[in-house]
Amino acid sequence: QSVLTQPPSVSAAPGQSVTISCSIGSSYIGRNYVAWYQLLPGTTPKLLIYDNNKRPSGIPDRFSGSKSGASATLSITGLQPGDEADYYCGAWDSGLSVVWVFGGGTSLTVL
Amino acid sequence: EVQLVESGGTLIQPGGSLRLSCAAAGFNFRTYSMNWVRQAPGKGLEWVSFISGSRTTMYYADSVQGRFTVSRDNAQNLLYLQMNSLRAEDTAVYYCVRSAADGDRPFDYWGQGTLVTVSS
Numbered sequence: 368q369s370v371l372t373q374p375p376s377v378s379a380a381p382g383q384s385v386t387i388s389c390s391i392g393s394s395y396i397g398r399n400y401v402a403w404y405q406l407l408p409g410t411t412p413k414l415l416i417y418d419n420n421k422r423p424s425g426i427p428d429r430f431s432g433s434k435s436g437a438s439a440t441l442s443i444t445g446l447q448p449g450d451e452a453d454y455y456c457g458a459w460d461s462g463l464s465v466v467w468v469f470g471g472g473t474s475l476t477v478l
Numbered sequence: 479e480v481q482l483v484e485s486g487g488t489l490i491q492p493g494g495s496l497r498l499s500c501a502a503a504g505f506n507f508r509t510y511s512m513n514w515v516r517q518a519p520g521k522g523l524e525w526v527s528f529i530s531g532s533r534t535t536m537y538y539a540d541s542v543q544g545r546f547t548v549s550r551d552n553a554q555n556l557l558y559l560q561m562n563s564l565r566a567e568d569t570a571v572y573y574c575v576r577s578a579a580d581g582d583r584p585f586d587y588w589g590q591g592t593l594v595t596v597s598s
Contacts (some may be wrong), residue, residue, distance in 0.1 A: 404523070411573065411588040412515075423586065425576035427594065449523045454522050465537045467513070467525035467582075 371470035374386040376397045378476040389456035396458045401439040405451040451477045480504040480587045482574045487592030494564050500574030501558040508552035511577035514559045516570035531580040564596045
């Protein structure tokens with residue numbers, strides 16, 4: 368079981384908003400920044416959010432991130448059919464050994 | 479434009495060895511840490527390994543520690559992953575991934591991936 372826990376799936380209708388949670392099960396990760404990745408079918412992962420709440424250039428402001436204590440959240444507003452994808456949170460775990468961990472991924476369905 | 483192109487993936491028997499390569503272009507390779515990330519069929523993303531720009535620091539996932547070795551050639555802008563004692567559970571698409579800077583930063587660019595299939 369990953370130290371980053373995501374719901375397996377979420378769904379919402381076009382135009383609505385959705386949040387995807389990432390529960391952090393390690394204090395070593397809790398100190399570090401969380402990133403979010405979007406994996407569209409047939410494509411490679413794309414960085415959506417880094418340092419908890421920053422967007423790389425080119426990422427629409429419909430995507431936002433936050434982190435509070437042992438939980439991080441990805442929010443998507445104004446859902447579009449093209450947002451249907453798998454979403455992963457990730458962070459460095461600087462515990463006994465330094466490793467990057469991904470959450471298990473959340474499949475977003477736009478109804 | 480950042481480009482990462484992996485190669486070397488193939489069908490290989492359990493217990494075998496394989497070396498993956500990643501050719502980087504479009505950025506100052508030696509000033510960025512690099513990683514390997516894999517995705518097994520129908521599974522999620524799994525980070526495999528990290529190497530710093532100066533090659534002085536490497537990290538590995540527990541699942542590959544002692545079997546895989548990451549290296550890089552900064553003169554040729556190449557990243558490698560030497561995989562030994564391969565197991566069926568190593569079957570995956572392997573991505574070459576750039577960290578956003580030199581150090582433990584998130585990943586900002588991904589290659590298209592190369593498929594490794596471990597099967598008899």
